[in-house]
Amino acid sequence: MMATATPAVALRAEAVARFRAIVLARLGLEFPDRQSNMLAALLQHRLAWHRLDAESYLNSLQSNLLPGEFEALAPELTTPETYFFRNIEQFNALRERVLPALLQARRYTRSLRILSAGCATGEELYTLAMVMQDLTPGPDWDITLLGIDLNPEVLRKARAAHYTSWSLRETPEAARLRWFQPAGDGFVLQPALREAVKFELINLNEAAPNFWRPGAFDLIFARNVLMYLGRTALQGALARMTQSLAPDGYLFLGHSESLRELSEAYTLCHTHGTFYYRRRSTDEPAAMQAPTTAPVTTTAAAAPAKPDAADTIETALTLFEQERFDDAAARLTALDADAQRQPDALVLQAMLRLHEGRHALAENLAHELLTRDARHAAAHYVIALCRESTGDLAAARIRYEQAGKLDESFALPHLHLARLARERGDAGAHRHELARTLALLEHESPQRLRLFGGGFDRIALQNMCRTELRRAIEGKRP
Ligand SMILES: C[S@@+](CC[C@H](N)C(=O)[O-])C[C@H]1O[C@@H](n2cnc3c(N)ncnc32)[C@H](O)[C@@H]1O
Incomplete structure (x- = not known):
């Protein structure tokens, strides 16, 4: 219970600090000091909602005794900014270089597994699906397109596949005509595309060994998500993704993110005016490694x-x-x-x-x-x-x-x-x-x-x- 002898201000600052630490430990999300007031307001709101004092709430949160609480917090703590064909040069590299190489390498197994990690409202995964539709060599191929996020609200929107024209602001006209139908004041995606993808609630900061099985994915898009994670969470998420990426698989990060100082498991590729990574097979020389000078960061900004x-x-x-x-x-x-x-x-x-x-x-x-x-x-x-x-x-x-x-x-x-x-x-x-x-x-x-x-x-x-x-x-x- 809240100790009445403790000054309210001190208790509140302490409670907010503890709340921040639990959020970091559980969701991996790191917040700078300047966002303490936002965390305080959110904490107040959740206390009122549960009718709990700070100590009881934080104890229960820490012990995971409040079902669905982290899912309720996630929409308040994350930034779901995204749109179709975001950083189109990455999709050009994908269409012309990466996917042809992967399709050739998988021609005997006829299976390709693609992950959008931190998929937000789904625009990225659906763009991947559009690119795939043009390249899939035949119906006997088993193509998995999976989007994961820790925010259940964005996943609901992703499944509904109803978008405003703002989400289509970088969508080439031909793709808009082909894949979208006007619906109300926005657009809805063609059923063929919606049926091609799946979305799952997964927290990148959780071990989930069944999900991150070795070699489970051939291609991972993890754009503009690692930058929100604290150092430990970032290293953990990257290790899980690396482990689950096939040895010749590819990893795409956000436009201004890099793996420098974070991993030696990748070769840096540069084509089509963009950078991306190929997982390095164990016998590849170290000279092919990605340069190691700065961590995942919005360096350009x-x-x-x-x-x-x-x-x-x-x-x-x-x-x-x-x-x-x-x-x-x-x-x-x-x-x-x-x-x-x-x-x-x-x-x-x-x-x-x-x-x-x-x-x-x-x-x-x-x-x-x-x-x-x-x-x-x-x-x-x-x-x-x-x-x-x-x-x-x-x-x-x-x-x-x-x-x-x-x-x-x-x-x-x-x-x-x-x-x-x-x-x-x-x-x-x-x-x-x-x-x-x-x-x-x-x-x-x-x-x-x-x-x-x-x-x-x-x-x-x-x-x-x-x-x-x-x-x-x-x-x-x-
Ligand atoms: C800025 S959006 C990026 C969307 C898309 N990848 C893109 O680049 O357009 C970041 C997304 O990462 C998700 N996210 C943040 N931390 C996460 C975590 N620990 N596990 C899973 N998703 C996370 C957020 O909920 C948000 O939807």
């Missing part, structure tokens, strides 16, 4: 801009603040291709497109950033701005919430959430979000204020919030 590029981006930002949008865009365009892909440059470019009213372009740039770092709060924020500008307020709200959750020091999403709450007549949420904005504005980063403050500085924004909050408390519409 994290790499700092070159000094001269950083100066240019800074100049472009100043021009943006002065509303010299064309000049700012010209500076960014003068950067080399790599520098233009730096996160700061991408966000600024997206804001420039937004100012021109080119929402789809702005959103694409933000999504490019998310493919490298799905937790990039500013990218979610830019998408929210785009959605709000086009009147899709429900989607905007979700993205603002996500931005605020991913970076708990980010004030501006809360300002928009306050406005959205006011528009829908939710006075409580309006006041709450304004108060939150005010509290966070105090320490909001100057860079973000320059980008997203709409020309207002910290003090002006604080004054606006105070006035609006005072009027809201007095019950007046601002």
Whole structure:
């Protein structure tokens, strides 16, 4: 039971730390300090749901005595960002190099087993199924296409196979016409494809020896999932995948992830403008190993801009603040291709497109950033701005919430959430979000204020919030 003698704040911090440790141990998911408030809110919510005090809940959670509890937590703790044909160059490599090699190697057994690990809502596995449909040499082949995830909600959506046009944003027209039928305000996948795949609730952080049998898979897609795991969980998941991959099997990671310093069991392959791994057979020379310099990481997203590029981006930002949008865009365009892909440059470019009213372009740039770092709060924020500008307020709200959750020091999403709450007549949420904005504005980063403050500085924004909050408390519409 909660010790009444313990100060509530200390107990809460302790409880949150324990909650975080249990989540890491059980699900493998690692959360930085800046996400403690999100964990605290989730813990509070689960305590209220179970009507338990923190200690009883955490004891039961740790001993696995709350049936279905980790499945209930998973949707709150994971990021299911995905879409069809994501990083299409990987699918080109698959179609033209990897699958022909595997089909040739398996021509006697006529069996091919493909896994999408961390499949989210299924777009990746269905894309694999589409590619396979073109290549399968005959009906006597036994093709397994399996998607696994620890979030039961995304698996339900995957099985339903009903998608919005946003999930199809990178889908070639021919594939859209061939595999999708319009349904309501979205699309549903052809039955042939739905019947070709299976989805299973599997946690990559669990040993599950029956699942990870040696040689169980010929090809594993584990894109944008290992990056969420703590070091031990990551090593465990990688060891299980490696063990279950056939000796000549292939592993695909996310665009900006690598196995450097993590495994010597693979040869790094580079074709079609992309990287992927082939499991190394034991007699292959060590020189063929993947280079060993950095772990699975979003290296591209994290790499700092070159000094001269950083100066240019800074100049472009100043021009943006002065509303010299064309000049700012010209500076960014003068950067080399790599520098233009730096996160700061991408966000600024997206804001420039937004100012021109080119929402789809702005959103694409933000999504490019998310493919490298799905937790990039500013990218979610830019998408929210785009959605709000086009009147899709429900989607905007979700993205603002996500931005605020991913970076708990980010004030501006809360300002928009306050406005959205006011528009829908939710006075409580309006006041709450304004108060939150005010509290966070105090320490909001100057860079973000320059980008997203709409020309207002910290003090002006604080004054606006105070006035609006005072009027809201007095019950007046601002
Ligand atoms: C960003 S999505 C990646 C989707 C897809 N692979 C792609 O790249 O488009 C990450 C997915 O990994 C899943 N995930 C995270 N930790 C996991 C774990 N320990 N076991 C299984 N799935 C996990 C999440 O639930 C989420 O759906």
